[in-house]
Amino acid sequence: MxxxxxxxxxxxxxADPRVAEVVARLLVEEFGNAGSRTHEYGLMAHREVGRARDRVAGTLDAAPDEVIFTSGATESNNIAILGLAAPGVARSKRHIVSTAIEHKAVLEPLAHLAENGFDVTLVKPDRAGHVDADALLAAIRPDTLLISVMHGNNETGALQPITAIADGLPEDGPYFHVDAAQTYGKETPALRHKRIELISVSGHKVFGPKGVGALLVRRRRGNRIPIQPLMWGGGQERGLRPGTQPVALIAGLGLAAELAEKExxxxxxxxxxxxxxxxxxxxxxxxxxxxxxxxxxxxxxxxxxxxxxxxxxxxxxxxxxxxxxxxxxxxxxxxxxxxxxxxxxxxxxxxxxxxxxxxxxxxxxxxxxxxxxxxxxxxx
Structure with a gap:
């Protein structure tokens, strides 16, 4: 049938056929572990990961070492949100502003924090599915740690005013996280705003493989955002995402990102x-x-x-x-x-x-x- x-x-x-070809080659022929630096197989894998990091960073006007590879946007969202909890507590900042139309990969981590002493404000959209930037900015308090707003809604397609939000945030104000699963590779120029410091990306939404994504963690005036890891063991991805790097998937995401930008x-x-x-x-x-x-x-x-x-x-x-x-x-x-x-x-x-x-x-x-x-x- x-x-x-x-x-x-x-x-x-x-998956784009060009991406699938690269993934297959790295799974079958050049299958080294990027952490093995003592032989050519590992060095070649390490170079592939570095090339992919350069490609993703280039699309977002970021430094390569600001790109953290993950299993997808869900994990990226969790690291961005939950990874700031301990630094927030240490600074007496326990308030987070988000929207009522976020993906569950944002709403559920926020609910977890709410159960553990954080105050979460969810701004509602209008009947067309758009959130008002002024209403969201008005919800910011002195103890606000983070703003988390989806760029493009996965159900309605409504774009949210992330540029207006970023423009309205004080320089030393809350961190700004954007779930860009639906917009990365499509509405990418808006994501290059330097005040958007945390960006979640998913490979399988941009014609890449499933099981891989990225979290962009921009520096603020040269300083790294104090995100804490949710897992430990191995130290990969600057300690934020330990575990053997899935070289083939990472390379696939890198190529998919580059192709999406070019086309x-x-x-x-x-x-x-x-x-x-x-x-x-x-x-x-x-x-x-x-x-x-x-x-x-x-x-x-x-x-x-x-x-x-x-x-x-x-x-x-x-x-x-x-x-x-x-x-x-x-x-x-x-x-x-x-x-x-x-x-x-x-x-x-x-x-x-x-x-x-x-x-x-x-x-x-x-x-x-x-x-x-x-x-x-x-x-x-």
Whole structure:
């Protein structure tokens, strides 16, 4: 049976064939341990890790030693948030500001800190899914340790005003962490703001392999941010992420990062055309579209609500045609209402009827006529 067209790129992307080739070569032929410096295999692996670090750093206008390789954005988020807990306690700074629409990889570490004496303020979005920069900045207190804001929402595609937030932060104020899983390699220029000191990156959202990511930890006036490790043993990645470095995956991320930057404009143009076409083709169904284009939305994500039709029914009806979801991969797996859509204060019908379509520059022709016909039949 022919497989449905994949329209869930916000959950994961296919690996670029050029990236897959490098990963395979390093797994099979040049398989040395980057920590083994006594022979050529280890030295070659060490060089591959260094090259990848240079590539990722170059895309973010950062120094190579500010890039820490991790297993993905979830681990990066945990290190950035939980790793600042002890320094925060030592400085009597136990307040954190974030938003109600963050990924669970941010909200759950924040909940853990809240259970252990920290005060967490979650700023709510408007009904389109955007957070107001002034409202977030107004939540800062003298004891605020960290601001953590997702750049592009993984469910709605709504871009958050990270530049305005960064511009409004005092030089010696709270650290600023951005979860850039959805925007790295796409909206990268905004991430180069020097006041954004912590950035989480995921390999499998930028056409690289799963199981690898990065945390950018910028220096502040030449000083390293005092993040503490969550694990110990081996001292790799400046002691913040010990363990044998997955050379093949790291090299894959490095190449994927470089390719994304070189091809970013073309990729974005393709995704923008696809989004415009999707909205036009779906218009007879009069969907509610989440995210305000005037305030910025990701061109590869389209979140729509079809009131009166349950999202589960939509996904079942379309499963042989296209692969779509009703939220983040984590939320979809739990069969719970989306916390993002609930934070936007949408009606129960809108929450229940929301599906997410997400594509990439590698996506083929979308059978919109078939999709619209199936969805129209659901309303009969």
């Amino acid at each position: 022919e497989r449905p067209l994949y329209l869930d790129c916000a959950a994961t992307t296919p 970013r404009t073309r990729r974005m143009e393709i995704c923008q055309r696809m989004r415009k076409q999707a909205i036009a083709e779906l218009s007879p169904l009069a969907p509610t579209i989440h995210g305000d284009p005037q305030r910025g939305v990701l061109p590869h994500i389209l979140s729509i609500a079809l009131p009166g039709i349950d999202s589960e029914a939509i996904m079942v009806a379309l499963k042989h045609v296209v692969a779509v979801s009703n939220g983040s991969a984590c939320t979809s797996a739990s069969y719970q209402p989306s916390h993002v859509l609930e934070a936007m204060e949408l009606s129960e019908d809108e929450v229940a009827g929301t599906v997410r379509l997400s594509w990439s520059h590698l996506t083929g022709e979308v059978p919109w006529n078939t999709i619209v016909s199936i969805l129209a039949d659901l309303r009969l």
